[in-house]
Amino acid sequence: MLEIIDLHKAYGHHEVLRGVSLAVRPGSIHGLVGANGAGKTTLINCLYGLESGFTGAVRVNEGPGLVREVTGLLPYEPYFYPRLTGREYVAFCLQARGRPVPDLRPWNELLELPLDQFATEYSAGMKKKLALLALLVQDFAYLILDEPFNGLDLEANLLLKEMLRRLRQRGTGILLTSHLLGTLTEVADEATVLVGGRVQRHYEAAAFGTLEADLLAALHGEKLGQLTALLTP
Numbered sequence: 001m002l003e004i005i006d007l008h009k010a011y012g013h014h015e016v017l018r019g020v021s022l023a024v025r026p027g028s029i030h031g032l033v034g035a036n037g038a039g040k041t042t043l044i045n046c047l048y049g050l051e052s053g054f055t056g057a058v059r060v061n062e063g064p065g066l067v068r069e070v071t072g073l074l075p076y077e078p079y080f081y082p083r084l085t086g087r088e089y090v091a092f093c094l095q096a097r098g099r100p101v102p103d104l105r106p107w108n109e110l111l112e113l114p115l116d117q118f119a120t121e122y123s124a125g126m127k128k129k130l131a132l133l134a135l136l137v138q139d140f141a142y143l144i145l146d147e148p149f150n151g152l153d154l155e156a157n158l159l160l161k162e163m164l165r166r167l168r169q170r171g172t173g174i175l176l177t178s179h180l181l182g183t184l185t186e187v188a189d190e191a192t193v194l195v196g197g198r199v200q201r202h203y204e205a206a207a208f209g210t211l212e213a214d215l216l217a218a219l220h221g222e223k224l225g226q227l228t229a230l231l232t233p
Ligand code: ATP
Pocket: 011, 014, 016, 034, 035, 036, 037, 038, 039, 040, 041, 042, 043
């Protein structure tokens, strides 16, 4: 299990995370939901060791070692070095972890990327798929996916949802952020709602029916009255 316990992180006087705890279990998908600025990316960066200066604990209890050794991260905006082809990017990611580069063809039959073109020349959706490819070939125990559906076309979106379900069946634990609530609730087993750097509520899938209404009330409570005034039939 990947665990975050009582995580606090501030930038200067701005307290961005205020005691967040959550767990990602093997073979399950945990959705992380929150408004822009709620602290999702900061939480992911602390969990993955890309941020320091936080308090609380981040751990993986499969065994000793850093979260990063057993976890793959799909960042919100993957970075690609200039003049590196898609194929070279994947090789670079694997070599950085001292792993051999496998045959990319089986996965790329699904993702259909022009692996011999420069990655910087890919479209936004293709860049996301390339970063995913580099994770999929590594068979991580856990995946942290920051807005994986962002920029994907309908076909890739459907494919990714199916991939996530099958990864879960194989035992992968997945932490997933998405502003697309419908997509997230379709695949997730549980969800944590972050509001202002705190866990506002944790939902099991059975309670997802009220998630949208709860979020609307939590995030826009004061605006709903005005909306009613403006748009009363
Ligand atoms: P979004 O949905 O827009 O991606 P988020 O939930 O991922 O938002 P974060 O990116 O974690 O939110 O940002 C949380 C808060 O922390 C924001 O107010 C942001 O301005 C602030 N913040 C993030 N990174 C830094 C930084 N390096 N220095 C100062 N403030 C930061």
